[in-house]
Amino acid sequence: MTIFLILLLLLIILTAGAALLVVRDPMHGAVNLGVSLLALSILFLVLGAPFVAALEVMLYVGAILVLFLFAIMLLRTPLTTWEEPRWRRGFWWPAVLMVLLTAVLILLFSRRPDLMVVIQEIGPGTVGRALFGPYLWLTEAVALLLFAVIAAVLAIHRRDDHDA
Amino acid sequence: MMLFLMALGMLFTTLVLLGVAGFLVFAERRVLGFLQNRLGPNRLGPLGVGQALADALKLMSKENFVPDFADPVLYRAAPVLVAFSALASFAVVPLDHHFSWAGNWNIGLLFILAMSSLNAYGVFLGGWASGNKFSLLGAVRAVAQLVSYELPMGLALLGVVLLSGSLSLNGIVAAQNLPYIVLQPLGFVIFLIAGVAETHRLPFDLPEAESELVAGFNTEYGGMRFGYFFLGEYLGLTLIAVLTALLYLGGWHGPWLPGWIWLLIKTAALIFVFFWLRATLPRPRYDQLMALGWKVLLPLALFNVLATALAAALWRLA
Numbered sequence: 001m002t003i004f005l006i007l008l009l010l011l012i013i014l015t016a017g018a019a020l021l022v023v024r025d026p027m028h029g030a031v032n033l034g035v036s037l038l039a040l041s042i043l044f045l046v047l048g049a050p051f052v053a054a055l056e057v058m059l060y061v062g063a064i065l066v067l068f069l070f071a072i073m074l075l076r077t078p079l080t081t082w083e084e085p086r087w088r089r090g091f092w093w094p095a096v097l098m099v100l101l102t103a104v105l106i107l108l109f110s111r112r113p114d115l116m117v118v119i120q121e122i123g124p125g126t127v128g129r130a131l132f133g134p135y136l137w138l139t140e141a142v143a144l145l146l147f148a149v150i151a152a153v154l155a156i157h158r159r160d161d162h163d164a
Numbered sequence: 165m166m167l168f169l170m171a172l173g174m175l176f177t178t179l180v181l182l183g184v185a186g187f188l189v190f191a192e193r194r195v196l197g198f199l200q201n202r203l204g205p206n207r208l209g210p211l212g213v214g215q216a217l218a219d220a221l222k223l224m225s226k227e228n229f230v231p232d233f234a235d236p237v238l239y240r241a242a243p244v245l246v247a248f249s250a251l252a253s254f255a256v257v258p259l260d261h262h263f264s265w266a267g268n269w270n271i272g273l274l275f276i277l278a279m280s281s282l283n284a285y286g287v288f289l290g291g292w293a294s295g296n297k298f299s300l301l302g303a304v305r306a307v308a309q310l311v312s313y314e315l316p317m318g319l320a321l322l323g324v325v326l327l328s329g330s331l332s333l334n335g336i337v338a339a340q341n342l343p344y345i346v347l348q349p350l351g352f353v354i355f356l357i358a359g360v361a362e363t364h365r366l367p368f369d370l371p372e373a374e375s376e377l378v379a380g381f382n383t384e385y386g387g388m389r390f391g392y393f394f395l396g397e398y399l400g401l402t403l404i405a406v407l408t409a410l411l412y413l414g415g416w417h418g419p420w421l422p423g424w425i426w427l428l429i430k431t432a433a434l435i436f437v438f439f440w441l442r443a444t445l446p447r448p449r450y451d452q453l454m455a456l457g458w459k460v461l462l463p464l465a466l467f468n469v470l471a472t473a474l475a476a477a478l479w480r481l482a
Binding site: 025027028031034041050051053054055057058061062063066069070073074123124125 | 235238269270271274275277278280281282284285288289292300303304307308310311314331
């Protein structure tokens with residue numbers, strides 16, 4: 001039964017990803033991407049990684065996709081082009097996928113014993129101990145990289161100030 | 165049977181929360197009235213309590229239509245997303261240490277932050293799908309504001325998580341022998357300010373500033389769809405108040421009275437503070453809002469995390 005759930009989630013992720021390629025309106029593409037990422041997060045939850053699932057929604061849906069949307073909004077693309085064939089307008093894809101996603105969620109939270117995941121759950125504590133234990137050097141390297149990015153942003157910003 | 169009972173319980177929880185949100189709309193108008201030396205709505209029922217019901221009936225009986233220039237599906241989906249994400253967050257909020265849907269979930273706090281990101285989607289998809297300049301401007305403002313204030317909010321929460329060693333709300337309240345407002349005064353202030361900004365309430369209501377943007381992101385909405393946005397806003401307000409009470413004011417800890425009553429008292433007091441803020445403070449300019457978020461709150465929140473971590477390490481050494 002878990003396999004069924006996982007397959008369904010994979011189907012949603014892939015279909016939403018494919019819809020992203022077909023849809024013309026960039027905003028609908030972004031919404032499809034959002035659905036795909038949400039399904040991915042639920043997949044993490046099913047596989048016993050709640051911490052990664054929460055971070056997936058917070059960082060990818062909540063921050064990175066937001067930047068995409070911000071750019072799309074400021075590009076001032078006109079709203080839907082009505083000449084397109086109906087199936088390409090991309091209205092229904094996300095709706096159908098969201099219905100599927102909701103069905104999966106209901107199955108997931110119904111807590112029927114035959115649906116319960118047997119995979120061992122990795123909580124936030126375990127992730128933290130792994131990050132600051134065996135993977136400490138990698139974590140520090142990523143931190144350094146991020147720090148360099150922040151410094152670069154500040155430097156670019158300063159130069160603009162001088163020009164003005 | 166179990167499933168049926170659970171569904172019934174969820175329905176009941178939802179209805180109670182919707183009732184609270186509806187009542188808060190009335191309470192805010194009444195409190196604002198008194199703060200501004202006038203009466204506020206006092207006609208319907210004792211003290212005007214019936215006003216909440218009348219408002220709900222009015223919104224529900226209005227025509228639901230989609231403007232010609234709007235993007236139909238996103239226009240319909242956005243308000244539902246706002247109300248849903250606010251309601252879903254309450255699943256991890258405990259009223260007492262054994263009275264909640266998922267108060268023990270080991271990623272409870274992260275779940276709330278994730279839901280607040282989804283809430284932002286509702287706001288700006290609504291603004292974008294309306295196909296109106298004012299809505300779009302409101303949506304752009306909302307996105308920038310929510311992204312900017314989510315950061316200091318998360319960092320302020322990190323201080324609490326460091327002290328309690330838990331991401332579940334039950335665990336955090338259980339760890340508070342001393343309310344964390346004493347140990348984390350800076351974090352408390354940052355969380356409260358960021359919370360007001362996250363729910364885009366006055367004085368941070370620039371996404372819907374009525375004197376500049378008509379009604380911002382919900383300009384084109386009417387009837388119950390507008391009602392959903394409204395419910396989402398007041399549920400978000402309640403959520404921030406409950407969270408502040410749980411994380412910083414000791415949750416259900418308190419003498420004499422049962423725990424959940426203490427939590428309700430603390431929450432109600434915080435909600436009153438939000439009303440009070442609205443009646444007192446003027447709206448800042450947009451660049452002032454951004455500057456406060458990035459140049460004041462973010463460095464302060466980073467400092468708070470560092471100081472907390474150092475203090476906790478020293479405490480452990482001693």
